[in-house]
Amino acid sequence: MSATSVGLPRAFFERDVVAVARDLLGAVLLRDGVGGRIVETEAYHEREAASHAFVGPTRRNRSLFLRGGHLYVYRIHQVVCANVSCEGAGTGAGVLVRALAPTHGLEQVAARRAGAPRRAWTDGPGKLCRALGITLGDDGQDLVEAAGPVRLVAGPRAPDAAVVAGPRVGISKAVDLPWRFRLVGSGSTISGG
DNA sequence: ACGATGATTGTCT
DNA sequence: GACAATCATCGTC
Numbered sequence: 001m002s003a004t005s006v007g008l009p010r011a012f013f014e015r016d017v018v019a020v021a022r023d024l025l026g027a028v029l030l031r032d033g034v035g036g037r038i039v040e041t042e043a044y045h046e047r048e049a050a051s052h053a054f055v056g057p058t059r060r061n062r063s064l065f066l067r068g069g070h071l072y073v074y075r076i077h078q079v080v081c082a083n084v085s086c087e088g089a090g091t092g093a094g095v096l097v098r099a100l101a102p103t104h105g106l107e108q109v110a111a112r113r114a115g116a117p118r119r120a121w122t123d124g125p126g127k128l129c130r131a132l133g134i135t136l137g138d139d140g141q142d143l144v145e146a147a148g149p150v151r152l153v154a155g156p157r158a159p160d161a162a163v164v165a166g167p168r169v170g171i172s173k174a175v176d177l178p179w180r181f182r183l184v185g186s187g188s189t190i191s192g193g
Numbered sequence: 194a195c196g197a198t199g200a201t202t203g204t205c206t
Numbered sequence: 207g208a209c210a211a212t213c214a215t216c217g218t219c
Contacts, residue, residue, distance in 0.1 A: 050200070077214095081200065120202095
């Protein structure tokens with residue numbers, strides 16, 4: 001409920017997708033006031049094979065090609081995951097939000113993740129979407145103009161010492177790119193996950 | 194119209 | 207750590 005909550009500007013997203021993925025650590029993702037601090041992200045770009053945008057625009061991935069700052073929500077297996085589009089219009093690039101630390105609307109989060117231990121409430125891309133109530137209906141929303149229920153609020157910049165970069169997980173192509181970023185607490189062990 | 198394919202999660206060992 | 211569930215999307219016939 002801070003009066004200083006500031007939505008991230010368009011220019012933040014219209015940059016190299018890898019830089020945005022790193023800088024998104026610490027930002028707060030909310031849906032209807034429920035959400036938390038982003039602690040893990042991954043960058044995807046149309047020029048590498050692991051990206052949904054690699055094959056060019058399709059009905060499903062079209063949001064990735066919108067100019068930076070739009071939401072791309074897709075379904076995989078039985079789950080929904082959320083990205084934020086980056087770079088310019090026509091370029092398929094986006095940051096996958098892989099994990100966050102709940103800070104707002106804890107009751108809602110707990111209710112939606114009933115049955116899961118607290119540590120597993122929002123530690124995966126599908127889990128956090130369920131916890132926040134993000135659905136396919138949120139696909140294509142513009143986060144900068146905040147016309148929809150999803151908001152992305154700036155946080156203090158994560159110090160480099162607290163950021164760990166490594167290979168992305170859950171993919172079979174372009175596995176060597178170190179485009180996964182995690183925010184780790186002081187004293188935390190760095191494990192590949 | 195048909196078949197292969199996942200940017201995952203939960204469960205079992 | 208390994209493995210199956212499960213279905214919309216996408217390319218091909």
